[in-house]
Amino acid sequence: MEKLSPIQLLQSSSLPMLVQEEMEKMILQGDIVVGGRLNEADLAQHFGISRGPIREAFRGLEESGLVRQEKNRGAFVREISVTEADEIYDVRDALEELIGRKLAANITPAQLAELQQQVEQIEQVGVSQDVTRYHLLNLQFHDTLVSFTGNRKLIAVYRKLTKELLLFRRRGLAAGGGMLVSSDEHRAIYEAIAARDTDAAGNMLRRHSELSRARMHRAVENQTAAATTA
Amino acid sequence: MEKLSPIQLLQSSSLPMLVQEEMEKMILQGDIVVGGRLNEADLAQHFGISRGPIREAFRGLEESGLVRQEKNRGAFVREISVTEADEIYDVRDALEELIGRKLAANITPAQLAELQQQVEQIEQVGVSQDVTRYHLLNLQFHDTLVSFTGNRKLIAVYRKLTKELLLFRRRGLAAGGGMLVSSDEHRAIYEAIAARDTDAAGNMLRRHSELSRARMHRAVENQTAAATTA
DNA sequence: CCGTATTTGTCCGTATGTATG
DNA sequence: ACATACATACGGACAAATACG
Numbered sequence: 001m002e003k004l005s006p007i008q009l010l011q012s013s014s015l016p017m018l019v020q021e022e023m024e025k026m027i028l029q030g031d032i033v034v035g036g037r038l039n040e041a042d043l044a045q046h047f048g049i050s051r052g053p054i055r056e057a058f059r060g061l062e063e064s065g066l067v068r069q070e071k072n073r074g075a076f077v078r079e080i081s082v083t084e085a086d087e088i089y090d091v092r093d094a095l096e097e098l099i100g101r102k103l104a105a106n107i108t109p110a111q112l113a114e115l116q117q118q119v120e121q122i123e124q125v126g127v128s129q130d131v132t133r134y135h136l137l138n139l140q141f142h143d144t145l146v147s148f149t150g151n152r153k154l155i156a157v158y159r160k161l162t163k164e165l166l167l168f169r170r171r172g173l174a175a176g177g178g179m180l181v182s183s184d185e186h187r188a189i190y191e192a193i194a195a196r197d198t199d200a201a202g203n204m205l206r207r208h209s210e211l212s213r214a215r216m217h218r219a220v221e222n223q224t225a226a227a228t229t230a
Numbered sequence: 231m232e233k234l235s236p237i238q239l240l241q242s243s244s245l246p247m248l249v250q251e252e253m254e255k256m257i258l259q260g261d262i263v264v265g266g267r268l269n270e271a272d273l274a275q276h277f278g279i280s281r282g283p284i285r286e287a288f289r290g291l292e293e294s295g296l297v298r299q300e301k302n303r304g305a306f307v308r309e310i311s312v313t314e315a316d317e318i319y320d321v322r323d324a325l326e327e328l329i330g331r332k333l334a335a336n337i338t339p340a341q342l343a344e345l346q347q348q349v350e351q352i353e354q355v356g357v358s359q360d361v362t363r364y365h366l367l368n369l370q371f372h373d374t375l376v377s378f379t380g381n382r383k384l385i386a387v388y389r390k391l392t393k394e395l396l397l398f399r400r401r402g403l404a405a406g407g408g409m410l411v412s413s414d415e416h417r418a419i420y421e422a423i424a425a426r427d428t429d430a431a432g433n434m435l436r437r438h439s440e441l442s443r444a445r446m447h448r449a450v451e452n453q454t455a456a457a458t459t460a
Numbered sequence: 461c462c463g464t465a466t467t468t469g470t471c472c473g474t475a476t477g478t479a480t481g
Numbered sequence: 482a483c484a485t486a487c488a489t490a491c492g493g494a495c496a497a498a499t500a501c502g
Contacts, residue, residue, distance in 0.1 A: 063293035
């Protein structure tokens with residue numbers, strides 16, 4: 001039990017929970033190939049623990065949708081199909097609208113200031129063409145939005161869906177093109193919320209999510225087109 | 231857009247999964263008092279198995295929101311507060327609207343016939359004043375609605391929220407009054423879907439969910455009022 | 461405040477099932 | 482098709498923490 005530097009810090013939680021969180025990071029970072037098998041013994045050795053907590057973590061990850069378990073065969077990183085991604089987007093679109101409406105109705109001046117700052121930050125990175133950083137700030141912006149609703153269940157559901165979409169993007173996506181968001185949309189979202197216009201804010205966020213889905217589809221088509229020509 | 235049976239989503243037949251499903255039933259049926267502790271050894275003996283699968287089932291139930299685990303203290307049936315129930319309703323309201331819109335857009339004649347039959351069944355039980363049966367049919371009706379969307383993610387999220395609300399109702403609710411739904415609402419929902427009016431169907435279902443929340447609040451108030459006078 | 465009993469946390473061994481040559 | 486190697490499933494034992502008297 002001496003090999004795990006990142007884990008030892010968060011000692012308040014149980015070992016299976018820590019392992020679950022750590023494995024979630026590994027999956028979302030792509031340390032394990034999508035569809036790949038998670039070997040109990042290897043992971044146990046990697047964390048310097050036994051297989052019991054690993055198995056418990058698998059069960060939690062399965063329930064959260066990142067892992068699929070086959071009886072007597074093991075745990076695999078889930079492959080999320082385009083169809084399933086579409087289904088997730090359907091749900092997320094509806095949640096985004098809810099988020100927009102709630103924020104427009106209840107946001108505080110301090111929260112508005114924070115949002116404004118993040119929008120400007122995104123715009124600055126937008127011109128610098130740093131794609132990965134842009135993507136990160138975009139995720140952060142939306143997580144800030146949902147967290148400002150103060151609704152813990154909404155936050156939890158939204159984050160779970162976002163993780164699955166993140167996993168979907170890991171599945172392929174030669175990146176490069178198409179997935180970049182226009183920062184105009186972010187500012188428009190901010191403006192609608194600041195104006196406390198519930199309908200506009202809801203529509204803006206929903207449309208933003210729908211556009212995100214459309215970008216996803218274009219990226220997938222580009223990818224499959226490239227694959228067939230190669 | 232085909233109806234998915236509840237079992238189809240849970241396709242694993244491993245022992246921990248079976249235990250998890252069984253324990254979920256026990257919790258939702260109230261076999262274990264809300265807030266009560268789940269004893270690993272007792273449950274293992276009850277199922278005639280060892281503690282390993284029990285612990286894995288706990289993880290799954292924790293992730294699905296029915297159980298809370300404290301380090302070195304054990305697993306407890308979660309107590310859902312009125313505040314949290316409100317948060318869940320917020321999310322469910324948005325999903326209900328989504329369900330209504332999708333159904334109005336895509337429902338098949340066969341599915342419509344099934345819905346009509348269920349509505350009539352509910353109306354018949356409504357006059358018979360059989361409250362528990364009415365409640366059951368009501369749940370079934372809404373589960374049928376969401377399953378007819380064919381969106382597996384939506385189905386999964388919706389069912390999870392419904393289970394948590396079910397758990398909330400177990401918390402107290404001397405039942406008796408207030409929670410009974412007007413069957414007019416169900417017929418109105420059916421009519422809007424049958425008319426393929428997406429806006430109306432979405433609004434109807436959302437409003438139906440909001441009324442359900444209002445009934446919940448009234449029931450809680452009646453309960454606390456009765457508690458203070460007693 | 462201390463000692464004991466109970467319960468949880470973790471580890472390991474064995475049986476069973478699966479993939480591979 | 483068979484035998485071998487390997488991974489998982491489950492049970493059981495021991496250590497650590499908590500609850501109780």
